[in-house]
Amino acid sequence: MKICIIGGARPNFMKIAPIIKAIKKHNRFRRPPIDYLLVHTGQHYDENMSKFFFDDLEIPIPDINLEVGSASHAVQVAEIMLRFEKVCLNQNPTHVLVVGDVNSTIACALVATKLGIKIIHVEAGLRSFDRSMPEEINRVLTDAISDLLFTTEESANENLRREGISEGKINFVGNVMIDTLLFHKRKAEKSDILRKLGLMNLGKNSSKDKVDPYSVLTIHRPANVDEEDAFKNIIQGLSEIAKSIPIIFPIHPRTQNQIKEFRLESYFKWHSGNGSKFRKEDGIIDCIEPLGYLEFMKLMSNARLVLTDSGGIQEETTILGIPCVTIRENTERPVTVTNGTNVVAGVKKEGIIKAALAQLKRKSIPCTPALWDGKAAERILKAILREKEITSKQRDYVKEDAIS
Numbered sequence: 457m458k459i460c461i462i463g464g465a466r467p468n469f470m471k472i473a474p475i476i477k478a479i480k481k482h483n484r485f486r487r488p489p490i491d492y493l494l495v496h497t498g499q500h501y502d503e504n505m506s507k508f509f510f511d512d513l514e515i516p517i518p519d520i521n522l523e524v525g526s527a528s529h530a531v532q533v534a535e536i537m538l539r540f541e542k543v544c545l546n547q548n549p550t551h552v553l554v555v556g557d558v559n560s561t562i563a564c565a566l567v568a569t570k571l572g573i574k575i576i577h578v579e580a581g582l583r584s585f586d587r588s589m590p591e592e593i594n595r596v597l598t599d600a601i602s603d604l605l606f607t608t609e610e611s612a613n614e615n616l617r618r619e620g621i622s623e624g625k626i627n628f629v630g631n632v633m634i635d636t637l638l639f640h641k642r643k644a645e646k647s648d649i650l651r652k653l654g655l656m657n658l659g660k661n662s663s664k665d666k667v668d669p670y671s672v673l674t675i676h677r678p679a680n681v682d683e684e685d686a687f688k689n690i691i692q693g694l695s696e697i698a699k700s701i702p703i704i705f706p707i708h709p710r711t712q713n714q715i716k717e718f719r720l721e722s723y724f725k726w727h728s729g730n731g732s733k734f735r736k737e738d739g740i741i742d743c744i745e746p747l748g749y750l751e752f753m754k755l756m757s758n759a760r761l762v763l764t765d766s767g768g769i770q771e772e773t774t775i776l777g778i779p780c781v782t783i784r785e786n787t788e789r790p791v792t793v794t795n796g797t798n799v800v801a802g803v804k805k806e807g808i809i810k811a812a813l814a815q816l817k818r819k820s821i822p823c824t825p826a827l828w829d830g831k832a833a834e835r836i837l838k839a840i841l842r843e844k845e846i847t848s849k850q851r852d853y854v855k856e857d858a859i860s
């Protein structure tokens with residue numbers, strides 16, 4: 457057995473980290489060891505979108521980097537396929553393990569299936585039912601060709617069953633992203649990002665530092681930022697919220713480009729991040745460079761509110777108990793609404809403002825959906841080894857049958 461693990465874009469890295477950790481632990485104590493190979497597609501390449509995550513999460517340096525970089529979706533997927541096919545032909549993996557729903561996920565899964573290599577999909581079955589999102593297409597197609605599908609919530613199991621995926625392929629194991637969060641929580645607490653951003657307020661009657669109230673924003677989905685009127689409307693809503701509470705915005709490169717493109721700079725101010733006292737300006741959103749994993753976790757954990765269009769952040773805020781407003785029409789992670797702190801606000805400014813003001817009144821209560829307990833990667837490894845045992849028994853049986 458040889459597993460080729462794929463990481464490509466920022467949200468992949470926190471998902472592959474606990475899986476690699478579980479394999480390393482297995483290899484320290486058990487025999488035979490699991491042979492594995494880490495491939496970075498290079499979909500994300502900026503230091504603060506990739507390298508800092510590898511450092512923070514202690515992910516080994518990839519064995520191979522395909523260095524595909526940015527391009528249109530068709531070109532990006534095609535380039536990954538061309539380059540990854542060569543890797544598969546040279547390395548002969550028995551399994552390709554892909555996570556999440558990014559272009560690297562579908563591209564590598566397609567290569568594997570054409571070569572008859574088994575596909576393991578971690579975070580399978582999530583559905584927004586919105587086919588205009590590139591991630592939804594990536595999810596549906598990857599699941600359709602995967603051999604082992606690992607899910608994070610019950611809705612994902614139901615979606616896969618409805619799509620005709622056989623029960624034997626579906627494994628409800630919990631959430632690897634939450635494995636990473638729980639594992640790194642203590643380390644993240646030590647980050648001094650709040651001081652760097654001037655958010656610490658030295659309490660008058662106590663020597664203990666206190667944190668000023670603030671919210672955190674992340675937004676980068678093409679549907680939200682690529683169309684001028686839609687983006688402007690969202691920004692106007694956020695600017696209104698910024699009159700009630702400061703908004704700290706670690707800004708994704710795509711969004712940064714779009715702000716320039718649509719000349720929306722007047723709504724934003726670059727935050728120095730040099731430790732000087734934070735100064736709130738009514739209606740202005742405070743931009744900072746994208747943060748590494750530990751700094752972002754610390755920033756999010758101490759926020760009063762998180763505004764986002766990310767998928768993973770809806771899950772992380774649920775576990776942290778931080779009220780979350782999702783700036784989208786839907787979520788593929790409904791458990792964060794039914795059992796968590798998330799509210800789906802839509803993409804119109806009135807809805808976003810209303811949801812944010814309501815969420816600001818909500819108490820911070822951590823929630824733990826079923827199996828989000830830090831052990832998902834271990835369950836995944838167990839299931840992979842179980843499947844390997846079954847396949848080799850079947851192979852032996854076929855061999856014996858042929859001999860007799």
Ligand code: UD1
Nearest residue numbers: 465466467499500501502505526527558559590591709710
């Ligand atoms: C991708 C994922 C999305 C995920 C997001 C997290 C797909 C279809 N989308 O979107 O699901 O939530 O990553 O970040 O795979 N860029 C840089 N430096 C980088 C990477 C990107 O400057 O390291 C810029 C480029 O201008 C690029 C743009 O960001 O064109 C978009 O990057 P891309 O990887 O195409 O998609 P994301 O929007 O990041």
